Amino acid sequence: MTEAIIIDGQAIAARLCERLASAVAELRIGHGITPGLATIIVGDDPASHIYVRNKGRACVAAGLASFEHRLPADASEADIIHLVEQLSGDERVDGILVQLPLPAGVEPQRVLNAVDPQKDVDGFHPLNVGRLWSRQPCLVPCTPQGCLILLKTVHADLTGAEAVVLGRSLIVGRPMAALLVAADCTVTVTHSKSRDLKGICRRADILIAASGQPGLVTAEWIKPGATVVDVGTNRIIGPDGKAKLVGDMDFAAARHVAGAITPVPGGVGPMTIACLLRNTLIAGCRRRGLPDPDLS
Numbered sequence: 001m002t003e004a005i006i007i008d009g010q011a012i013a014a015r016l017c018e019r020l021a022s023a024v025a026e027l028r029i030g031h032g033i034t035p036g037l038a039t040i041i042v043g044d045d046p047a048s049h050i051y052v053r054n055k056g057r058a059c060v061a062a063g064l065a066s067f068e069h070r071l072p073a074d075a076s077e078a079d080i081i082h083l084v085e086q087l088s089g090d091e092r093v094d095g096i097l098v099q100l101p102l103p104a105g106v107e108p109q110r111v112l113n114a115v116d117p118q119k120d121v122d123g124f125h126p127l128n129v130g131r132l133w134s135r136q137p138c139l140v141p142c143t144p145q146g147c148l149i150l151l152k153t154v155h156a157d158l159t160g161a162e163a164v165v166l167g168r169s170l171i172v173g174r175p176m177a178a179l180l181v182a183a184d185c186t187v188t189v190t191h192s193k194s195r196d197l198k199g200i201c202r203r204a205d206i207l208i209a210a211s212g213q214p215g216l217v218t219a220e221w222i223k224p225g226a227t228v229v230d231v232g233t234n235r236i237i238g239p240d241g242k243a244k245l246v247g248d249m250d251f252a253a254a255r256h257v258a259g260a261i262t263p264v265p266g267g268v269g270p271m272t273i274a275c276l277l278r279n280t281l282i283a284g285c286r287r288r289g290l291p292d293p294d295l296s
Helices: 009-031 046-062 077-087 108-113 126-133 142-154 173-182 199-202 268-289
Strands: 034-043 065-071 097-098 163-168 187-189 206-209 227-230 234-236 243-246
Touching: 009 046, 009 142, 009 268, 034 046, 034 077, 034 268, 046 065, 046 268, 065 077, 065 097, 077 097, 077 108, 077 126, 097 108, 097 243, 097 268, 126 173, 142 173, 142 227, 163 173, 173 187, 187 199
Parallel strands: 034 065, 034 097, 163 187, 163 206, 206 227
Antiparallel strands: 234 243
């Protein structure tokens, strides 16, 4: 039985980061500019601290400036927004990332709305959301952008492909649908209220699994030869009693049906960080009236 092509997100992200580092060096030499990313983390969530630390290391490796701001778990919404507004006015900062989740009692969208849209490297500000759907220049959410880059390593042209997005979150599902529509796919967005999820997914040439439910997508959900991008990052306890990271798809079974597939870990995750750096560099150029860097 033929096995699917494994889309190596780790390697693809590493190549993108190499091009980013070269573009950052050229910007520094040619214009005396070093784009900077500011991260805000509130509270003591261990996973959030790991994510922020990894992002900081990736910034340094690419030659970007990195500014980390930590607030206590009891920080008020007003305190967080005040810091966001300070960073929005800081000329050293080209990108602002508010690490989610935020503590209970803090409304995330109010915090995200306070970010300067030009520095919104997560692409969550309503202005960037609207521009994405209007096909205007904007900062695109990192995970969907990474998924699209991975897809294009398998498909030179996505025109006419039937794409199904499993999940309608503001972070992944909806912006992913916008990107696929812009790539001339025929797009269906499914969710927990959709009827016959398996049947809908099985007709997809491209399936984006972003449901947040480990192992939901089995081999029977996948059209033979389809390309499947697994966005899931679910921590479960394995038979050996140890925690492990798994996706939204039954990878072992799906790899015998799909034509191409992303693993978890090592698929979408590295691309998300690479695209965060990409957005920071692009934001740094656009804020200064410079053309977007060539990262091809």
